[in-house]
Amino acid sequence: xxxxxxxxxxxxxxxxxxxxxxxxxxxxxxxxxxxxxxxxxxxxxxxxxxxxxxxxxxxxxxxxxxxxxxxxxxxxxxxxxxxxxxxxxxxxxxxxxxxxxxxxxxxxxxxxxxxxxxxxxxxxxxxxxxxxxxxxxxxxxxxxxxxxxxxxxxxxxxxxxxxxxxxxxxxxxxxxxxxxxxxxxxxxxxxxxxxxxxxxxxxxxxxxxxxxxxxxxxxxxxxxxxxxxxxxxxxxxxxxxxxxxxxxxxxxxxxxxxxxxxxxxxxxxxxxxxxx
Amino acid sequence: xxxxxxxxxxxxxxxxxxxxxxxxxxxxxxxxxxxxxxxxxxxxxxxxxxxxxxxxxxxxxxxxxxxxxxxxxxxxxxxxxxxxxxxxxxxxxxxxxxxxxxxxxxxxxxxxxxxxxxxxxxxxxxxxxxxxxxxxxxxxxxxxxxxxxxxxxxxxxxxxxxxxxxxxxxxxxxxxxxxxxxxxxxxxxxxxxxxxxxxxxxxxxxxxxxxxxxxxxxxxxxxxxxxxxxxxxxxxxxxxxxxxxxxxxxxxxxxxxxxxxxxxxxxxxxxxxxxxxxxxxxxxxxxxxx
Numbered sequence: 001x002x003x004x005x006x007x008x009x010x011x012x013x014x015x016x017x018x019x020x021x022x023x024x025x026x027x028x029x030x031x032x033x034x035x036x037x038x039x040x041x042x043x044x045x046x047x048x049x050x051x052x053x054x055x056x057x058x059x060x061x062x063x064x065x066x067x068x069x070x071x072x073x074x075x076x077x078x079x080x081x082x083x084x085x086x087x088x089x090x091x092x093x094x095x096x097x098x099x100x101x102x103x104x105x106x107x108x109x110x111x112x113x114x115x116x117x118x119x120x121x122x123x124x125x126x127x128x129x130x131x132x133x134x135x136x137x138x139x140x141x142x143x144x145x146x147x148x149x150x151x152x153x154x155x156x157x158x159x160x161x162x163x164x165x166x167x168x169x170x171x172x173x174x175x176x177x178x179x180x181x182x183x184x185x186x187x188x189x190x191x192x193x194x195x196x197x198x199x200x201x202x203x204x205x206x207x208x209x210x211x212x213x214x215x216x217x218x219x220x221x222x223x224x225x226x227x228x229x230x231x232x233x234x235x236x237x238x239x240x241x242x243x244x245x246x247x248x249x250x251x252x253x254x255x256x257x258x259x260x261x262x263x264x265x266x267x268x269x270x271x272x273x274x275x276x
Numbered sequence: 277x278x279x280x281x282x283x284x285x286x287x288x289x290x291x292x293x294x295x296x297x298x299x300x301x302x303x304x305x306x307x308x309x310x311x312x313x314x315x316x317x318x319x320x321x322x323x324x325x326x327x328x329x330x331x332x333x334x335x336x337x338x339x340x341x342x343x344x345x346x347x348x349x350x351x352x353x354x355x356x357x358x359x360x361x362x363x364x365x366x367x368x369x370x371x372x373x374x375x376x377x378x379x380x381x382x383x384x385x386x387x388x389x390x391x392x393x394x395x396x397x398x399x400x401x402x403x404x405x406x407x408x409x410x411x412x413x414x415x416x417x418x419x420x421x422x423x424x425x426x427x428x429x430x431x432x433x434x435x436x437x438x439x440x441x442x443x444x445x446x447x448x449x450x451x452x453x454x455x456x457x458x459x460x461x462x463x464x465x466x467x468x469x470x471x472x473x474x475x476x477x478x479x480x481x482x483x484x485x486x487x488x489x490x491x492x493x494x495x496x497x498x499x500x501x502x503x504x505x506x507x508x509x510x511x512x513x514x515x516x517x518x519x520x521x522x523x524x525x526x527x528x529x530x531x532x533x534x535x536x537x538x539x540x541x542x543x544x545x546x547x548x549x550x551x552x553x554x555x556x557x558x559x560x561x562x563x564x565x566x
Contacts (some may be wrong), residue, residue: 008424008504014366015365015366015444016366017323018362018365018366019363019367019368019377020365022363022381022440023377023380025437026381026383026384027380027383028406028436029395029396029399029406029407029437030383030387030395031404032383032399032406033394033395033398033399034402036398044404045403045404048404048409086295087286090291090295091292092291093288093289093291094288094291094292096287096288097285097286097288097289098278098289100280100285101279101280101281101282101285102279102280102281102282102285103281103282103283103284103285103286103289104283104286105324106281106285109289109293110435111304111551111554113296114550114554115546115547115550116296116300116549117494117504118494118498118546118547119300119498119543119546120498120500120518120522120542120543120546121498121500121519121520122498122500122518122520122522122523122539122542122544123307123522124304125302125523125526125527126307126526126527126532126535127302127303127304127306127307128299129305131302131306145297145300146295146298149295149296150296150299153292153295153296154296157520158290161348166474174421188315197553204317207385207386210386210388211385211386211387211388211389212389213388213389213501214389214429214501214523216466218527223364227388227390228388228390228391230392230540231391231394232390242398242404243446245394246398247389249387249394249395252387252388252391253383253386253387253391255386256383256385256386257383257386259294259377259381259386260383260456261384262380264375264378265375267378267379267382267445276490
């Protein structure tokens with residue numbers, strides 16, 4: 001610490017130390033999973049080491065070659081993608097309406113939308129199962145995508161409304177005077193202005209759809225089974241298959257890490273739901 | 277911003293209303309339907325009145341789960357909000373390091389919830405987990421599958437690990453909106469670190485803090501997957517929170533009536549609390565002349 005005190009004001013160093021400790025706290029459990037995914041089951045259970053003694057990618061090979069594993073990733077990707085597209089598509093006009101107009105029952109409607117974000121998925125698990133079974137959508141990607149709209153659409157409306165309210169109304173009026181029709185104005189002028197907002201909203205839809213398990217698991221059995229549900233079946237005859245479980249876990253972190261890299265500059269504003 | 281009154285805006289909201297009605301109102305009506313009926317199978321239902329509500333409201337099991345749930349949410353808020361503020365003050369203000377820290381911090385938020393559970397389940401195991409092994413090496417008899425207190429500490433630490441970044445990122449967004457001039461003025465006035473925090477940073481963070489409290493309260497109140505994976509509600513019922521209990525009744529035992537009544541009570545509690553938060557939040561926004 002003595003060198004640290006000499007090199008600058010102590011406040012900066014307290015910050016760095018605090019940040020380092022926090023990041024360590026976050027990363028150590030993830031590192032432990034990574035560490036396990038690179039070991040064989042024998043090594044996991046017999047020796048205790050901070051890094052793999054016999055580096056192996058066998059666990060990852062299992063996942064990439066076994067269709068029941070990798071189809072889980074594909075299924076998750078499909079319904080997450082569908083959900084993001086649907087949510088943004090319906091939320092864009094609604095958010096525009098909320099940010100630009102007053103209309104009958106607008107505040108009630110806005111609150112009602114928000115209550116759906118607060119609805120516990122556990123409450124909806126059983127009714128969803130029955131609803132989607134009765135319309136023949138059980139075990140399809142679209143069923144999960146629609147079910148996740150329950151909490152993603154309100155969130156997308158909320159975020160987009162925040163970003164849209166930051167765009168001055170004069171821009172709309174100028175465009176109309178210049179002879180733009182509404183759809184043309186919306187696509188050519190307005191959408192590019194709130195591009196970062198759309199990116200953030202899409203990121204959040206991706207995130208909450210990707211991490212949700214209860215509804216996704218309840219609504220699927222084989223054809224659309226998400227990867228997170230596939231992870232619950234790593235118990236084999238010889239006990240838990242820890243290595244493969246850890247490798248599957250690491251692979252579920254990768255898409256999130258990739259997506260977050262693209263929106264890193266908007267992340268802070270996005271988490272404040274465009275309301276700072 | 278001045279908004280014009282135009283009821284045609286309803287047409288733009290219509291897709292959202294239809295979609296959410298399909299995915300929220302229809303299932304919710306099913307729940308209401310079940311909550312007042314009884315069945316002996318074969319899809320034959322008959323009116324049961326408020327029987328299920330009485331049964332659920334007087335059941336010891338729900339009371340215990342509800343109390344546990346409130347304690348859990350209170351502990352989560354008490355830990356994550358101050359910690360999140362502290363962490364947000366530690367994030368570098370700009371530059372490469374700022375992005376680097378933000379990306380790393382957001383990482384736990386993007387891990388599927390059952391994987392979060394799996395990570396901590398493994399991490400806490402005495403035989404193969406770093407945390408469990410460290411505890412054992414320190415001579416602490418740590419076992420989250422048998423000791424209720426240890427199970428509680430594990431799921432609380434797990435939630436802090438999982439969600440503190442959300443609070444920190446929100447607060448950081450608030451901090452970033454403070455112009456440099458404020459800090460310069462504070463420097464001229466000779467304000468110390470605490471005064472800067474108390475009179476400049478905290479007031480600017482108020483709005484995002486409200487969002488943070490709202491989101492963290494709601495999400496911790498309906499938490500299911502993570503504690504379920506780690507402890508499965510046990511040992512005994514010590515970590516059976518509301519959602520875990522509900523899923524046990526609804527999908528485990530298929531007791532439709534009590535599960536539906538339980539759902540409605542659960543949903544009403546959340547509705548009431550979110551209304552309180554929402555009112556506080558919007559009134560606060562007006563007070564600031566938004």
